[in-house]
Amino acid sequence: MSSIPEHLLEPLDFAASELKDMLSPRIEEDERLVQKGLLLFRQRLVSQIRFDGTNISGVVQDVMPARVLLDLDYINLSECSCPADGFCRHQLAVFFQLLSQATSVMDWAADWRKPLKESKAVQLLGLQTARDLLTSSSRQKPDYDRWVAAFHESFTAIMTRNGEPKPYTISELFHIYTRQWKANAPFEQEWKLLYHLIGYFFSFKYLMKLSTELGHSREIINRYYLHLFEDLIQDIVDATEKLSVHSLPFAFDEFIEKFKADSADILMGEFTLDFEQIQIYRLLWAKFFKKKAWCQEEVAKLRAIENKNFPISVGITHQHILLGDDEIALDQLSGTDKWLTPYFLYWLGLFTSHKEWKRMGPYVEEFIKKLREYIHIEDNHYANRSFTNMAIRAIQPYCTEAGRQDLYEKALFELLPYSFSEYEDILFENEDFARWTDLQAMLNYDIDMLPKSRIKVIEKAEPSLLLPLYHQSVQSHIAHKGRDHYRQAVRKLKKLRTLYKKLKRQDDWAFFLEALLEKTKRLRAFQEECKRGKLIDA
Template sequence: MSLSFSEIAHAHKDFIQHTLQSFEEQLLPSANEDAELVTRAMFSVRNQAIKPPHYSRFSQILVCQVQDVNTAEVTINFPEQTISCSCPKKDLCRHQLAIILKLSQYFISLQQWLSIWRSKRSVPLQSLASERSPENWQMMADEVLNYAIKGPQPLEPYTLSGLIENIRTKLQRHRPYEQEWQELFNLFMDIAVSKHFLLHAVKTKADLSHHYVQFFLENTLSRIQRSIDTLSKTTRLFATEPFFDAIQKNVHEILFIEKGATAFRLSLYLQFWTKLFNEQKRLKNELALLEQSDDSNTDIELNVVKSIFYILLSSPSQLEQAVETMSENNVEGFIDIAQYALQKDFVDEATVLLKKALPFLQTFVQDNLLPIRRQKFTRKLDHLYGQVQLSDSEELALYSSFGRYGIESFSNYLLRHNRLDEWVGLHQLYPSSIPYLDQCGLKDVVAQSPETALPLYHFYAMEEIQQKSRQNYKQAVRIWRAMKSASKKAGKLDYFTAYIEAVQQQYKRLRALQEEINKSNLLI
């Protein structure tokens, strides 16, 4: 015999209460769509539109049908704690809410729940959207954000993506219809969401280094960059100026948030001031604000930030003063400034920054930078320094600072200067693999001086032999084939033949190796 709704509700009270609370947090009273969803769910409960339940005691799965325009089937898997509906709506729908309310009525008052939920409504989003102004847009954002992100506890990182997507969906419903306003709306709301999240994270002492949080910040920055790129290529309407003023204010406040997500905040700030806010008046006003600010309350050094304004406003003397404060702790910020300067064709200013950074790079790369970032960062440095003029000693200092994380970059430097013997020595000092050698320019070395590469082939072949497996012996033979080709180009085929005979004699007890050598016809 199937259980009644009352029996099912009391058997799974915790899950039902938790699900109702989760739905309540997703539904915003100020949003007309959410208010209608709740009203229609309550209507289904009150008008007996929910058919008797089908419940399996063994599997603890509940299936209910809700009579609607089309009958919908809601399934609750209590062991897996999931709820789904057969209707086309992918996320929370009125049918799921109706079933949860139907089950909840056995231990709460639905009328009281509805009254409390509606009491949280302040200004309807639709009325704010109808009168377009930066103040109304900010109120819309605050209404949604204050409802969704609240409380003294930090957000759970694994819920962050879904939560932010729900917030954006609610805001997107009120995006202007005019195409010329849509990208500005997207940018305004992304900045508002970022600011609110960061302030809440600082207040609740959240871990902003968590990989889920970093993923969210990277995606947000990418969205903002796309909006900035689009807006920077379109003509601004006079009516949009107040909105850009409001965005500028929020971006400034994000920069001066007490701490956390430093790279995100700095990158976000620089994106605006190097791509979107390029009017001289704006630049001067923002620099004046920075000059008056105290950097003791933020984890971003203002001299780094002010450098981009000195570059954009052509103030070389002030730039030189700011650069004097460079150290291992802030060198990455100055490197970012140099990158933006090069994008704007301020090559001389970028050269000043990059040359000043040279003495700090080795300590920063080898000690301060996280290991997972070192190789990517050295490639970035190689690209940036490749755009400015360096002396031989400065180039050598640059590539020496990379250590093992810049082998590819140093290899290219040695090739450019035709220092092939040193190239070979580098790859003996830092063993890798033949495919990586090809990536670093082995073919170029063989083409220019094939005899130079012969010791390298020997070195890597011996590395394979030491592993003492047939698979490694096969790899050693492949290396010897390449060595044979290089010997032929160098006119030293007799040397190669004598070399292989010596190897056979030295390792005559390795039967598998002997077989692989004989099968390869290396001596023919």
């Protein structure tokens, strides 16, 4: 029976898990830190434990007494009176003292070190496999079915030989598997390239299937082995480009037929990384399976599938684009499914590479229609900014070639606020000062944040456009209150007075100031700053 308050059991479990992520047994400094924390705990040097919600205080009698405050909700924000940076041995000692009242400290330490132990086992497996390759490597003769069987046998033997692999061991295991199947590649360069291309495809397929069977979320995949899928996509791009340099020998025909028939397998089933899943299929059909008759057969095959999932639907659209069936493809893309939006990027790149500007136009217009809804799906600034950059690069060649500056500006508007810098630049370059100032006001940017050189240009060309920005800044500073903000407000008011005078609208200025002073008559400090700034009589 634990002596820790029951309401702390769940936060403590969460903190224990967070600490396993914060500290790595592979890092020597972290290993020493845990050892020192365990030593202080075992020597019974932790005392005066106090509970305050999910905050735990304690004293550790080290060379000098250290006072610790653990925050179980945000363990990385915990504090200690010692001069150490980051999480220290005293915080760990208090954590272990607390953990010992609920569960086993030794179990936590053993579980923390487990990834290192398993990683070393994987490394030994890699050394053993490397020795096996040196002594027993047998080159695969050209035989598609034998190649695929060998890929599968090797993947199963290495990836799951000790049961379900842990997420943190998958990358190392996969590299061992890759070295093994590559070592068996044919000697002839052309056959070797084809062997690699097919190997990359099936490696992606097997890893995708394993991820699904293990129930790994996108977060787990992103953290531990997303790079494997990304590398396989790039490997397929490189292999197809190398193979496309020369005419393929007739001996490849049987292999290509079988590979083409298997390609749709990558679209089957639901997978967390559906974009990568679909990208493999699109790359193969755009770069390798190029014959029109093949595309016609494939689209018929995909359409015949009942209960089509999202990847299959995208695959059908892709085939129609390759066939030039733009009316059908655009009809499929014009639906309300916002998740289709990022898939446009590849197709727009395809049109650009072939300089098919006339075909590209309707796709660009459809793409722009979907941008605003898609960009606001998630509140992730960095991801949205990255997508914005890709979207701008995708449409820019067409807009330049076709002279469609209007479409380019529309896209920038739809992508706000993430396209702000590009949009404000183009408005200013076009001397569209009215929309430029409207943009600043819409995004609530204070006039002090804007380039002084641009403010001077607008003040000379159309000074009236600056009035709303100064008014907005005045209201913002007054709302924030405090002497500093009041002084800033008075400085902006004096600038407003100058602008109104320049525009010969002194009556408007007088009316505005009178209304403002009446509205703020209870703000004595602001009224005093107005007197000090000689906006009103003392």
